[in-house]
Amino acid sequence: MKAIKKLALATACAVATTGAMAEEKVLNVYNWSDYIAEDTLANFEAETGIKVVYDVFDSNDVLEAKLLSGKTGYDVVVPSATFLARQIQAGVFQPLDRSKLPQYENLDAPMMEKLTSHDPDNAYSIPYLWGTTGIGINVGQVTERLGEDMPADSWDLVFNPEIAAKLADCGITMLDAWDEVVPTVLNYLGEDPKSTDTALLNGKVKDTLSAVRPHIRYFHSSQYINDLANGDVCVTVGWSGDILQAMDRADEAENGVEVSYVIPKEGAGLWFDMLAIPKDASHPENAHKFLDFLMRKDVMAGISNYVWYPNAIPGSKEMIDEEITSDPSIYPTPEVEKNLFTFPVYAPKFDRAGSRMWTALKSGK
Amino acid sequence: MSTNKTNKLSWAILLGGFAFLYLPIFILIVYSFNESRLVTVWAGFSTKWYGELFEDEQMMSAVWMSLKIAFLSASAAVALGTLAAIALVRSGAFKGKTLFTGMITAPLVMPEVITGLSLLLLFVTMSQVLGWPEGRGSLTIWIAHTTFNMAYVAVVVSARLRELDRRLEEAAMDLGANKFQVFIYITLPIVAPALLAGWLLAFTLSLDDLVIASFVSGPGSTTLPMVVFSSVRLGVSPKINALATLLVLAVAMAAFIAWWFMRRNELQRQKEIRSAFSQ
Amino acid sequence: MNIAQVFTQTLKQSGKKLVVLLPFSWLLVFFLIPFLIVLQISFSESRIAQPPFTDLTSFVDDVYTISLNLFNYIDLYEYDLYLSGYISSVKIAFTATTLCLLIGYPIAYAIAKLPPHTRNLALMLVILPSWTSFLIRIYAWIGILKQNGLINNALMGLGVIEQPLEILHTPIAVYIGIVYAYLPFMVLPIYTNLVKHDSSLLEAAADLGARPIGSFFKITLPLSVSGIVAGSMLVFIPSVGEFVIPELLGGPDTLMIGKLLWSEFFNARNWPGASAVAVVMLLLLILPITIFQRYQAKDLEEQANEH
Numbered sequence: 001m002k003a004i005k006k007l008a009l010a011t012a013c014a015v016a017t018t019g020a021m022a023e024e025k026v027l028n029v030y031n032w033s034d035y036i037a038e039d040t041l042a043n044f045e046a047e048t049g050i051k052v053v054y055d056v057f058d059s060n061d062v063l064e065a066k067l068l069s070g071k072t073g074y075d076v077v078v079p080s081a082t083f084l085a086r087q088i089q090a091g092v093f094q095p096l097d098r099s100k101l102p103q104y105e106n107l108d109a110p111m112m113e114k115l116t117s118h119d120p121d122n123a124y125s126i127p128y129l130w131g132t133t134g135i136g137i138n139v140g141q142v143t144e145r146l147g148e149d150m151p152a153d154s155w156d157l158v159f160n161p162e163i164a165a166k167l168a169d170c171g172i173t174m175l176d177a178w179d180e181v182v183p184t185v186l187n188y189l190g191e192d193p194k195s196t197d198t199a200l201l202n203g204k205v206k207d208t209l210s211a212v213r214p215h216i217r218y219f220h221s222s223q224y225i226n227d228l229a230n231g232d233v234c235v236t237v238g239w240s241g242d243i244l245q246a247m248d249r250a251d252e253a254e255n256g257v258e259v260s261y262v263i264p265k266e267g268a269g270l271w272f273d274m275l276a277i278p279k280d281a282s283h284p285e286n287a288h289k290f291l292d293f294l295m296r297k298d299v300m301a302g303i304s305n306y307v308w309y310p311n312a313i314p315g316s317k318e319m320i321d322e323e324i325t326s327d328p329s330i331y332p333t334p335e336v337e338k339n340l341f342t343f344p345v346y347a348p349k350f351d352r353a354g355s356r357m358w359t360a361l362k363s364g365k
Numbered sequence: 366m367s368t369n370k371t372n373k374l375s376w377a378i379l380l381g382g383f384a385f386l387y388l389p390i391f392i393l394i395v396y397s398f399n400e401s402r403l404v405t406v407w408a409g410f411s412t413k414w415y416g417e418l419f420e421d422e423q424m425m426s427a428v429w430m431s432l433k434i435a436f437l438s439a440s441a442a443v444a445l446g447t448l449a450a451i452a453l454v455r456s457g458a459f460k461g462k463t464l465f466t467g468m469i470t471a472p473l474v475m476p477e478v479i480t481g482l483s484l485l486l487l488f489v490t491m492s493q494v495l496g497w498p499e500g501r502g503s504l505t506i507w508i509a510h511t512t513f514n515m516a517y518v519a520v521v522v523s524a525r526l527r528e529l530d531r532r533l534e535e536a537a538m539d540l541g542a543n544k545f546q547v548f549i550y551i552t553l554p555i556v557a558p559a560l561l562a563g564w565l566l567a568f569t570l571s572l573d574d575l576v577i578a579s580f581v582s583g584p585g586s587t588t589l590p591m592v593v594f595s596s597v598r599l600g601v602s603p604k605i606n607a608l609a610t611l612l613v614l615a616v617a618m619a620a621f622i623a624w625w626f627m628r629r630n631e632l633q634r635q636k637e638i639r640s641a642f643s644q
Numbered sequence: 645m646n647i648a649q650v651f652t653q654t655l656k657q658s659g660k661k662l663v664v665l666l667p668f669s670w671l672l673v674f675f676l677i678p679f680l681i682v683l684q685i686s687f688s689e690s691r692i693a694q695p696p697f698t699d700l701t702s703f704v705d706d707v708y709t710i711s712l713n714l715f716n717y718i719d720l721y722e723y724d725l726y727l728s729g730y731i732s733s734v735k736i737a738f739t740a741t742t743l744c745l746l747i748g749y750p751i752a753y754a755i756a757k758l759p760p761h762t763r764n765l766a767l768m769l770v771i772l773p774s775w776t777s778f779l780i781r782i783y784a785w786i787g788i789l790k791q792n793g794l795i796n797n798a799l800m801g802l803g804v805i806e807q808p809l810e811i812l813h814t815p816i817a818v819y820i821g822i823v824y825a826y827l828p829f830m831v832l833p834i835y836t837n838l839v840k841h842d843s844s845l846l847e848a849a850a851d852l853g854a855r856p857i858g859s860f861f862k863i864t865l866p867l868s869v870s871g872i873v874a875g876s877m878l879v880f881i882p883s884v885g886e887f888v889i890p891e892l893l894g895g896p897d898t899l900m901i902g903k904l905l906w907s908e909f910f911n912a913r914n915w916p917g918a919s920a921v922a923v924v925m926l927l928l929l930i931l932p933i934t935i936f937q938r939y940q941a942k943d944l945e946e947q948a949n950e951h
Contacts, residue, residue: 232792352912627764
């Protein structure tokens with residue numbers, strides 16, 4: 001009996017203290033898989049005493065479904081900017097309190113300006129990492145099939161049916177993300193990558209994709225990393241850091257596979273993954289602390305060193321390995337940068353048209 | 366002569382069938398001892414993946430989460446499913462029995478995507494209207510798994526209950542046992558194998574479920590299939606092969622022990638029957 | 645009647661009620677209501693909001709209106725990809741079920757012919773693989789079937805083929821996956837049926853000079869129809885809505901309704917549309933489900949009559 005009383009007392013005390021302390025020391029983070037340095041969370045926990053519950057997802061779609069159904073339970077989420085724009089419209093985020101983000105000034109000002117097209121006034125989000133959507137190549141297999149003068153720096157590699165036909169047997173794959181592939185094709189065709197012309201979508205864009213469709217082995221947004229590293233596929237439309245990871249893994253396995261990543265000369269899409277706090281987050285204070293932590297130069301340098309994606313903190317660049325910062329496929333040179341375009345945000349009607357075109361295309365209908 | 370031929374044929378069929386069923390499992394076991402990270406290359410014998418498995422916190426916590434949910438949902442499903450089976454077989458007619466029968470069998474055949482989607486929408490609506498469940502997590506996964514598992518348990522147990530000879534129970538009652546005693550001493554021991562089978566089935570189904578859990582999960586409730594599914598990104602790690610090998614080993618051992626006990630009981634019973642006759 | 649008796653009587657009554665009430669209300673809340681919600685959402689419109697669909701009911705200016713929006717169903721009908729999705733799902737499920745039956749029946753038959761104590765062991769060997777993670781086993785198949793996987797390496801090593809066969813990401817891989825995953829569901833009901841057969845019938849037939857093959861087709865097969873139907877339905881029905889197997893083993897052109905529903909929900913964010921797909925899929929499955937239940941009921945009646 002005494003023990004029970006003691007327990008009750010202890011619980012009452014615990015409740016009282018958490019009440020006084022405003023927030024329990026917990027933070028629920030939902031991030032992409034393999035998208036943070038090994039020690040980042042441990043450092044944050046050690047510094048703040050906040051316990052991080054860290055879950056991972058593999059696609060923007062799954063994250064969005066959770067956000068839209070509400071009460072995800074997460075305090076920090078990491079959608080890509082195009083998805084974020086729509087989620088802001090749906091009203092799922094809370095505005096950031098900049099007074100709680102002293103490191104905010106570290107952010108890259110021109111980039112923040114660019115991002116206002118997705119997040120007006122930068123009210124709801126800060127950029128985490130960014131990259132390009134380009135082509136990963138198995139150099140050996142591709143050269144063997146196309147000879148030395150292969151168009152390794154052009155989208156012809158995947159969008160020209162004659163060339164794609166020659167590569168079909170060693171495997172071409174494409175991201176399963178129409179909202180990135182369609183602007184890329186538009187850009188390849190010399191059209192405005194931000195075009196929302198349905199006639200163009202179901203006409204020229206679809207024709208281009210249909211022509212190479214028989215040569216594409218699969219559409220998937222993550223499987224290609226492993227397959228590229230193993231030599232199971234030879235050309236893949238994918239995300240910069242993921243392909244660099246494949247490169248790394250092939251090196252490590254010493255299996256004779258040489259992977260390279262190119263930003264084609266026609267230009268490529270630029271994407272940003274953003275940090276945001278859901279409206280119904282139960283630990284917004286801790287979330288702000290975490291966001292602030294992720295704007296520190298040393299922290300972001302550590303993350304970039306681990307995942308090989310550039311970040312939005314210019315001051316961190318000198319702490320990042322030169323191998324990464326000097327690689328134009330990671331940090332594009334100013335000339336390449338001129339050809340990069342940001343992926344557009346689509347209205348629901350075009351959204352539906354695009355995703356249907358994509359489903360039909362994939363199934364070969 | 367011809368029976369000999371048929372025997373040979375049936376052995377060939379069994380061997381072929383088992384080869385098909387066990388080929389992937391055999392591969393898993395072999396490659397869990399592979400030195401190389403790549404699944405297709407053999408680079409020498411090594412047990413290092415077993416060590417790495419136990420050091421991988423994310424995977425181990427997912428394993429625990431899955432085992433916990435599987436254990437709890439299988440147990441709840443056995444309780445609810447047995448009640449449902451009794452209601453189906455023993456309760457005679459009651460209002461809404463057709464609906465009840467339909468609802469018991471429907472989860473068996475409901476495609477997972479629909480079950481997952483509908484439960485997610487239910488939890489969303491409930492938390493809006495009732496404020497419960499507050500968020501999604503292991504509780505909501507448990508509810509979802511219990512729901513489809515109880516259907517399986519109900520089917521398994523009701524089949525056994527129907528086979529049960531009612532005269533045994535009646536005889537016991539004639540001898541003065543009350544309903545409760547009859548249930549404990551007569552009905553339960555006879556239905557027990559079905560309860561065990563139902564529990565094991567439910568445990569497995571829960572352990573395997575990816576689709577429904579991905580719909581209704583929340584923070585800190587990542588289950589093993591979710592980890593395995595997302596590991597396709599960097600290829601299936603030999604750690605997962607090691608985990609699968611341990612699973613196979615545990616299951617095989619449990620199954621063999623169960624079989625041995627069943628066999629012993631059977632022999633015992635035959636002996637008793639024989640001695641009863643000889644007296 | 646004394647108070648104690650009244651008390652136990654009520655207890656018994658309420659106990660009996662509880663037996664029905666508890667599972668009944670659980671299923672009501674966690675099975676029937678969710679389905680009704682899906683039905684309701686299938687009549688709404690999608691929008692950019694949280695949640696991403698409109699309310700069916702509105703209360704404006706003291707007028708309570710309920711609007712049923714049939715758009716999603718019309719859309720489903722007009723958008724031919726779904727129609728071909730349903731057809732191809734049924735086709736794939738049917739082919740896989742047939743294959744499963746052709747492989748599963750002989751196995752069940754061979755097990756039923758074994759001596760009783762080995763039977764249980766063999767049966768356990770059939771079920772045992774299902775007790776290890778399904779996903780991991782499917783991944784093992786990827787390793788076996790892929791371009792530089794086990795089968796291709798073995799065949800090329802033996803010199804049977806020169807170019808690797810493309811099996812993974814084709815319908816063949818989906819068939820292998822479904823057959824592999826659902827084989828126990830086919831074997832078990834057939835075995836349960838076969839093992840009950842009275843062997844004296846076959847002996848009598850043999851005495852009358854019937855050849856084993858003849859008596860198999862004339863006696864055993866017709867007697868085991870209910871097992872075949874039960875097994876086939878247990879394989880067919882979930883295969884129609886299968887998502888994981890076509891997603892992992894199938895190619896982009898392996899059109900299955902489970903995948904379409906998934907992409908309508910997640911990629912197109914069209915929750916009402918996805919709900920409509922689900923409702924139609926369930927309607928499609930009502931026929932096989934009723935067949936399954938009818939045969940089960942018949943089987944149970946037969947059993948009841950035996951007692």
